[in-house]
Amino acid sequence: MTEPTLSPRRPAMDRYGLASSTPRPEGLADILERVLDKGIIIAGDIRVNLLDIELLTIKIRLLVVSVDKAMEMGIDWWTRDPMLSNDAQQLADENRKLKERVDELERGSD
Amino acid sequence: MTEPGTETPVETGTYVYAVGRHLDEQAMAELEGVGAAPVRVIAHRDLNAVVSTVDLAEFGESALRKNLENLSWVEKTARRHDEVVRRAAAITTALAPFRLVTIYRSDAAARDRIEELYDELVIVLERIDRRSEWSVKIFDRQEPIQSAQSGQSAQSATSGATPAAESTGSGVAYLERRRAEIRQRREAAGDKLAQADQLFWELVPAAAATRRLPPQDQRLTGHQAPMLMNATLLVDDDRSTAFFEMVATLRSKYPSLDIEVNGPWPPYSFAVLDKP
Numbered sequence: 001m002t003e004p005t006l007s008p009r010r011p012a013m014d015r016y017g018l019a020s021s022t023p024r025p026e027g028l029a030d031i032l033e034r035v036l037d038k039g040i041i042i043a044g045d046i047r048v049n050l051l052d053i054e055l056l057t058i059k060i061r062l063l064v065v066s067v068d069k070a071m072e073m074g075i076d077w078w079t080r081d082p083m084l085s086n087d088a089q090q091l092a093d094e095n096r097k098l099k100e101r102v103d104e105l106e107r108g109s110d
Numbered sequence: 111m112t113e114p115g116t117e118t119p120v121e122t123g124t125y126v127y128a129v130g131r132h133l134d135e136q137a138m139a140e141l142e143g144v145g146a147a148p149v150r151v152i153a154h155r156d157l158n159a160v161v162s163t164v165d166l167a168e169f170g171e172s173a174l175r176k177n178l179e180n181l182s183w184v185e186k187t188a189r190r191h192d193e194v195v196r197r198a199a200a201i202t203t204a205l206a207p208f209r210l211v212t213i214y215r216s217d218a219a220a221r222d223r224i225e226e227l228y229d230e231l232v233i234v235l236e237r238i239d240r241r242s243e244w245s246v247k248i249f250d251r252q253e254p255i256q257s258a259q260s261g262q263s264a265q266s267a268t269s270g271a272t273p274a275a276e277s278t279g280s281g282v283a284y285l286e287r288r289r290a291e292i293r294q295r296r297e298a299a300g301d302k303l304a305q306a307d308q309l310f311w312e313l314v315p316a317a318a319a320t321r322r323l324p325p326q327d328q329r330l331t332g333h334q335a336p337m338l339m340n341a342t343l344l345v346d347d348d349r350s351t352a353f354f355e356m357v358a359t360l361r362s363k364y365p366s367l368d369i370e371v372n373g374p375w376p377p378y379s380f381a382v383l384d385k386p
Contacts (some may be wrong), residue, residue, distance in 0.1 A: 008231050028185050028188065028189075028367055031189060031192050032184075032188055034192060034207075034378050035188050035191050035195075035210040036209075037194055038207070038208050038378035038379050038381070038382070039128075039206060039207035039208060039209060039322065039378050039381050039382065040128075040129070040193075040208045040209065040212075040231070040234070040381065040382070040383060041209045041382070041383070042209075042212065042223070042227065042383070044126070044211070044212040044213045044214055045123070045212075045213065045214045045215045045219055046123055046166075046169065046171055046211070046213040047168060047171060048171055048175060048178065048211065050160045050178070050211075052175075053175070053178045053179060054179065055178060055179050055180075055181060055184060056178060056184070077360065083150060100258075105195065
């Protein structure tokens with residue numbers, strides 16, 4: 001297996017490991033933002049309106065961002081709810097309540 | 111591709127990941143692309159496109175409409191796409207990434223499209239050549255609320271006469287104090303926003319291009335302090351040291367602000383076609 005030829009003009013990239021073939025574990029929300037909202041956005045021959053795709057609309061992507069954060073805090077109700085019926089607002093509220101409770105506990109039992 | 115009288119062969123398309131120059135196919139060869147397809151490089155004039163041949167049973171219009179509603183398919187495809195783009199960006203000095211699922215009928219159709227966009231693609235590549243993207247976020251370095259007479263409150267704390275003790279029996283005085291605190295907090299916040307704005311403008315000369323972004327919602331980032339400013343900067347790789355030095359200077363100049371710098375990233379935010 002040949003190592004990729006790294007351009008000497010891009011040492012910064014290599015320093016940050018972007019040339020590595022091992023994918024870094026990165027949040028899906030960040031990746032989606034890059035591959036959907038940035039770069040060259042032009043029509044292909046295969047036409048699909050990404051705005052028609054509910055999964056990719058902002059609301060669901062907000063959910064994906066919140067999901068990453070929520071799971072860190074032990075919130076995982078959607079793993080038991082296949083319909084994903086709760087929306088981002090409810091998740092954000094739960095998140096906030098939990099953070100408030102954590103803050104309370106951290107301030108100590110006064 | 112279909113010959114009359116034969117069984118319909120698998121219909122395929124050409125999936126385009128990115129366009130750049132001097133892309134070495136060998137360096138991309140061991141990558142697995144979307145749909146588990148191999149990654150290739152095709153040439154048109156002095157430009158290269160990173161592509162994969164994909165099965166339209168998975169990447170055709172109706173298949174995409176179904177697959178794009180499937181989170182695990184989207185995740186798998188997006189990560190593969192991203193990885194191919196990142197690898198391509200690492201082996202050249204300027205790469206224009208294409209959006210997820212930009213697919214043409216064939217390599218020839220992809221080349222035709224690149225020909226149509228040639229001038230604009232060259233402008234994009236020149237804009238980002240040997241430059242990287244950095245994210246700059248400015249947060250409020252929150253300090254405890256200082257009352258206007260901050261000296262006094264320090265004194266009263268040490269003398270043991272706490273505000274709570276003074277206000278016993280005087281609810282009105284307490285409310286007055288709370289209102290004053292809130293007003294001071296609002297004024298301080300306004301000041302901080304102005305400072306963050308000023309800081310950004312001082313950073314602009316260190317960049318080739320900048321974009322202001324909406325500050326991110328605290329509920330989503332989980333960050334303690336409010337985000338006052340969010341921007342992305344395109345900086346010459348050769349000038350990244352000067353950029354860092356400028357950030358360090360600004361950190362000391364604005365001690366009440368927290369500057370968070372991330373990068374360098376391949377300059378996706380700046381690899382955009384100018385609006386017609």
